[in-house]
Amino acid sequence: xxxxxxxxxxxxxxxxxxxxxxxxxxxxxxxxxxxxxxxxxxxxxxxxxxxxxxxxxxxxxxxxxxxxxxxxxxxxxxxxxxxxxxxxxxxxxxxxxxxxxxxxxxxxxxxxxxxxxxxxxxxxxxxxxxxxxxxxxxxxxxxxxxxxxxxxxxxxxxxxxxxxxxxxxxxxxxxxxxxxxxxxxxxxxxxxxxxxxxxxxxxxxxxxxxxxxxxxxx
Numbered sequence: 001x002x003x004x005x006x007x008x009x010x011x012x013x014x015x016x017x018x019x020x021x022x023x024x025x026x027x028x029x030x031x032x033x034x035x036x037x038x039x040x041x042x043x044x045x046x047x048x049x050x051x052x053x054x055x056x057x058x059x060x061x062x063x064x065x066x067x068x069x070x071x072x073x074x075x076x077x078x079x080x081x082x083x084x085x086x087x088x089x090x091x092x093x094x095x096x097x098x099x100x101x102x103x104x105x106x107x108x109x110x111x112x113x114x115x116x117x118x119x120x121x122x123x124x125x126x127x128x129x130x131x132x133x134x135x136x137x138x139x140x141x142x143x144x145x146x147x148x149x150x151x152x153x154x155x156x157x158x159x160x161x162x163x164x165x166x167x168x169x170x171x172x173x174x175x176x177x178x179x180x181x182x183x184x185x186x187x188x189x190x191x192x193x194x195x196x197x198x199x200x201x202x203x204x205x206x207x208x209x210x211x212x213x214x215x216x217x218x
Contacts, residue, residue, distance in 0.1 A: 008178045011124045012150075012160045013080060039144050039164045039171045040135045047130040047148075050075065055126040062122060072118045073110075081165060081172040082106040088174065088184040093195040101200045108204035109187070113214050128152050138163065143174070187214065 053071070054061070061068035086106035087094045094102060133147040143165030149157035163175040175184040194203050194212060206212040 008124075008158065008160075009176050009181070009183050011121055012162075012178055013076060013173060013176045013183070038135070039146050039162070040132045042171055043146050043148055043162055044130055044132055046079075051126045051128065054121060054124065058122065058126075065119060068122070069114065069118055072114055072121065076110065076114060079173055080110075081167045081174045082110055084165065084167065084172075085174045085184060089187045089191065090195065090200065091188050091192070093192075093200065097200055101204075105200050105204040105207075108207040109214070112207045112210075116214060125152060128158075131157070133159075138165075144171075190214070 083106050129151040131149045146162045148160050161177040164171045
């Protein structure tokens, strides 16, 4: 995977951020709850909010990378169902694993990912516009698929698909696909070999220590 594609996946994950905020706003607006609480509407509204924040705070984030890291981490933790996504990344290696081990791996993966690629969001084009293409149910009642496009001047639209599920009464993202490249599938392939010979906690510890890194060169 090219670094630019992984950066787009990270940015796209943030663009669907803070569903709890959107749901709260919807509840405050009489007559609007039926439309503003849907996954598609959350993606659309929060895309513009996060793009706007990145643009408005760009000078601050450029000189203060700690502030950027805090913003990225806060948004990512709010909207991403990290434990469920981690189980998908672990695949067969996560079957029957303790919840504590899954959470430990999820934290290590997210921290490594954001530490290595979070600053790339400063290069992201914040003048993009989002368009919802479709919303459909996933098989076996697992959630919904929201297909969208990021529209850019002078270029082809960038297809971005969000896989979302209900967690704690909120819609949360557990996979992002940019131009057909999946966050979950990419890292499942990367960690498969490691997990054949090591425990989940061993791989997580190596991620935390920098001995294993998320790789944009897949």
